[in-house]
Each structure stands twice: as C-alpha cells, then as structure tokens.
Amino acid sequence: MLNTSKTVSDVIHAHFNGLTRAERQLAESLLENYPVSGLGSITTIAENAGVSTPTVARMVQKLGYKGYPEFQAHLHQELEATISNPIAKHDRWAADAPNRHILNRFAEAVMTNLRTSLGELKTASFDEAALLLGDRNRNIYFVGGRITGALAEYFFTHMQVIRPKTTLMSSNASAWPQYVLNMQAGDVLVIFDIRRYEADLTTLAKVAKANKVEIILFTDQWMSPVAPHAGTCFKLHIEAPSAWDSSVVTLFVVEALIEAVQSSSWDETRERIHTLEGLFEQARLFRKPK
Template identity: 30%
Template sequence: MSDPQILIADRISAAMSSMTTSEKRVARVLLARYPAIGLESVTAFAEQAEVSAPTVLRFITKLGFGGYPDFRRALREEIDDSRKFPLTRPRPTKIDVGSDFGNELLEVVRATLGEIEPAVVDEVIELLADDRRSVNVLGGDLTKTVAGHLLYHLRKMRRAVFQLPAVNQERADRLIDLGKKDIVILFDVRRYQDDVVTTARIASQRGCTVILFTDQWMSEAAEVATHVFRAKVETSSPWDSLLGLAAIVETLALALDRRLWSVVRPRLEAVERYKINLTSRNKSPAGDKDQRSDGPDTAVFESRSKKPAV
C-alpha cells in the first residue's frame, strides 16, 4: 500500500500543473465530490466529469496509480484510515506561512477572535434573529467590502436587510424612517469617517439599536453604540487589514445560521428555485427539479460549448 500519510487529494493538487484541460476537469469533479465519485465505475465517473472513460484512466495513471482498481483501493484505505484515526488526521498544511506578513495576518485573526465577548455575540444574534426588526448596514471607504460580506450573509438568512446609501442625501432620506424596532450596523475603522459617526448619532437618537464594528482604537461612534465589536486591523503593511473584521462577520454568520437553521434551510431552497426560474427563459414557474442549468443569459454569455460532437 502506498504511503497512507499523503492524501490523494494532495497528490491531485500537486499533479495539477501537468494535467491537460480535460484531465483538470476530471480533477475538479473528483475533488468536489471526493472521495465518493472515485468509487464509482470509470464509466460513471467519466460521465459526471463529461469526458470519456480513457481520459479518466489517463488521469489516474498520471497520479501514479497502477490502474483504476488500484486507485479505488487507495481511496478505500484512506476512508478506513480516517475512521481509525479521526484525531491523527493528517495535517498536510505547511507550517510555514511563507512570510512574516502571513504570520501577521494570522495574528490579526487570532487577536480579533480572542477579544470577542461571547455575551455580545449572543445578544447580537438574538437581535438579528428577530424577523420584525429591519437591519441597515453601512460601511466606510475601506470597510464597505466587509459590510458587503455581512450583508451577503444576512440577506441569505433573513428578510428586511438593507444597505444604507453611500450618498448622504439618500441616507438621510432613509434614516428618517428608522425607529426603535430597527437595527443599524456600522463599520468604522481608523481614518474614521465623520459621516459614519454622524449616522451612528442620528440612529441612536431615533432609538435604533446600533451595532458597531470598529478597530482597537474605537471609532467615536462607539459612544452611542449599543453593541461593539473590536477588531485588530494593524499590520506592518501601510494598508490596514480587514481579516479581523471578516472573521467576526463569518463567526456571526455561523452563529446566526445555527440559531435560525430551521428557517434558513427552506428559505435557501426557495431562493434557489426562484433563481432557476429567473435564469430560464419564459418557462412557467414549474421547474423544481434541481437541474444544474448553465444559466442561459445574454447571447454573448451562452452556456458552455462543451460539445465537441461529430
């Protein structure tokens, strides 16, 4: 038996460069449905990857296996091993991050997560889990991207999630409608923006719940915020890092998912159905079967031309 420590998945990554186009497709499908698909027959595997059986065989050979049976045997052994030593699971990752900056980024995440107060998380999750409250998110110049990341997750999981307009006039129009039942989430890190701080003040005055994501030096908005998350943003780079904030966002996303799991699941499925209907032309909204449609769009973006055909 071949070295049990080296995962087949890693072998694939390593050999990826010497793969042809079709073989890469095989690799991708294998990794995506690893390892189950490798345990099917060559024919079935080839069909899923939309290539011919010999292509799969060549791929397997390039990986260094003696043949398909040999490959499958290796997969089975790997499954067996992972059962036997679930804790000694091979950790193939290189310890060396490659650079000092890499370690700094790790430190940003570690320090940030270490500072999070679970109590604050719990309270915020409870607030976000409340369907009746609207959520209004605003980021600054640098932070609007993390704000977008939070928006993405919130929108997938609940209703009434809005982005506060970047343009002040529109934002003012919006703020006038907010009240006690509404949540305002702000991002403001160093080189703090006055308009964000002002927004916090107004929101607070109107009785909104104000949740602030800021850095270790704390935006002035913290004075009126009801909940504050502080992230480390400083590195040796002249550009502040968003990794800490993003880590908080993703932690919250997971927590909210757990809290709302029973609601989120059907919601996502419904969204998926709508998406399929939206991407298919003038169909009646019947299609519920999970067809991995290649989304017909504009002519220019015609679905993939995968048919060599003859």
C-alpha cells in the same frame, strides 16, 4: 509592567474600579473625547476634568506610566496611528519588516491580530449581536465607509438570504436621511468604521441612537468615534505589513455571526435558500454541470 499592546483607553478601563472618586472623574473626562482630551498640558487636563494637577499625576502613575509625559506620549502614538495614510503606513512597515517572504510576514500579522482580537472579544457581546440580527421583528440596516462598505455589502448579501427586512445603505451620506426616515425604535444598524474614521458615520450613529435604533459597530483597536453610541462594539485588530489595514479578523467575526444567525432558525433559513435556488434556476444565473 505596562502592556504596550493595549491602548491608553484599555488601560484606563482596566484600572477604573480601583480609582478614587476624583481619579474616576478625570478618567471619564479623558474618555469623553478620547484621545484628543488627553493631549493638552497637565494643568489643562486637570482644569477640564475639575480636579487638581496632583490628581492627574497620581492617576497616570496608578495606570502604570512613569509620569504624565510618558502617558501623553502613548496618546500621541495612538493618534498618529489612527490618522496615518497608506503611504506613511507602508514606509513604516517597510523599515521595520524582517527579511522574510511577504506571505509568512502577512500570515504572522493576521494570526496575531486574530489571537489578540479573540482574547479581547466577549462572547456575551457576540451572542447579543447574533440575537439582535436574528430577530425577525427588527429591520436590519448595513453601512460602511469608502473601504469598509465592501464588508457591509458582504454581510448584507448573506443576511438577506437568511432573513427578511434587511437593507444595504448607500455609502453616499446625502442618501442617509431617507434610510433613517424608515428606521423604527428597536431596529438594528450595523456600522463598519476603521481608522481615518469617517465623520458622516458618527453623525449617522448619533441620529440613529436618538431614534432608539440598536447599533452594532465593527471597528479597530483604537475605536471609532461611533463607539460611544453603539450598544455592541467589536474592537478588532487590523494592522498588517501593508499600506492597507487587514480585514481578515473583521470578516472572520462577520462570518461567525452569519453562521450563528442562520443556525438559530435553520428551518426558516433552509426554506428561504430553497426558494432562492428556484429563483436562480428560473433566471439561469449559474451554469449547470454537463
């Protein structure tokens, strides 16, 4: 039975090793410009992949779909979900929402997101990201979009305390070339990009990767176009009964990474925090208890 909680991309990846050579060629063609590459007619899809029409029909059935129309219907649903604006999204949730208090409904959605995301998250990817972020020989850059820029700033603020060589990039794409100018091979670029993906972030990722910069991506279950350029990708579930997507799971993973990095070099981190507290004292930033 087909698992409707998974994207078509997930299904393709899960079945990839069991596909024939022609079917793998088709799968790679579909994933290359996903999901748009799968929105044409079955004949067009076959021609673009250089395979026969029967190959397309056989593969979609092997993936668990009743036929090509059902396969394509799922792609259309995904595409609609990724481009839905806040008003359309709120109307959809409001129509389907059970008659319960928003706190309970929201908590249920967030907990489902967390369980699903953790079930799909590979600990090896998490450990690899923590290792990159903790390497003091690398410069770390953080950037996000119109909404996710706040998450990038939050991550940067903590990492700046833990280690040197951290930079928060401006959300203004016209300023990015100056940052890229200073990036060296082996540096790390942390990108936050969720649905209604921002084209400028994809351009930035392409340029950074060409300069051999390591990219860590935080995205959603539908996957930002940045994903093919990222060495480490956190694919996290974000839907909630709201006009806006939820950042709870993304923030959870960010905070877990912060702890992993600071604990890996606690002696140095503790010394930096001690020095910083002295600077706060001199600046009289915080009120002293009476």
